[in-house]
Amino acid sequence: IAGITQAPTSQILAAGRRMTLRCTQDMRHNAMYWYRQDLGLGLRLIHYSNTAGTTGKGEVPDGYSVSRANTDDFPLTLASAVPSQTSVYFCASSDGTGGLPQYFGPGTRLTVL
């Protein structure tokens, strides 16, 4: 593994179903982030984690939850998916919270019907 991986690459999901998007990084970065990207809008922060064991809410956290059990993994869970959660989801990481560049995974394209 080199960098950040995300799984799945894409998913079609029925409304009301539970879904976990996976994110793993091998750069030993302390901070990790989940964004959603929608057409015509900037990236919007869903949740973040400054270090293993801690998480925080971003701009659009409702309907999503995260955990950070270790440095490498940062899964994002949709407890009960709704169509408005149709989006491209990017996981990112950075070496510390001081604003060093964030490095992005390839993204997960999620469609909720």
Added chain:
Amino acid sequence: GQNIDQPTEMTATEGAIVQINCTYQTSGFNGLFWYQQHAGEAPTFLSYNVLDGLEEKGRFSSFLSRSKGYSYLLLKELQMKDSASYLCAARDSNYQLIWGAGTKLIIKP
């Protein structure tokens, strides 16, 4: 509120120079980032400015004026592979990035 403004789309000619502008309003300010995003791909880091002035990195340069809440990305000697969206992001007082919607740059031969 916090806001980042950048043009939605720009067109330029291969071999030419293009300047992509970005204005920002954030709660506190701790730096300005530019990212490149090709269609269907992840954003990749291009540049970072925290002090006023010009930062040059090969064909790409980025400028910041903190007093004006303004930055630009300058791309020289444009190549077809530079066709992409360019994202401006400002870091606020909480060290979180506030992102613009991106500028889609179309390069014509």
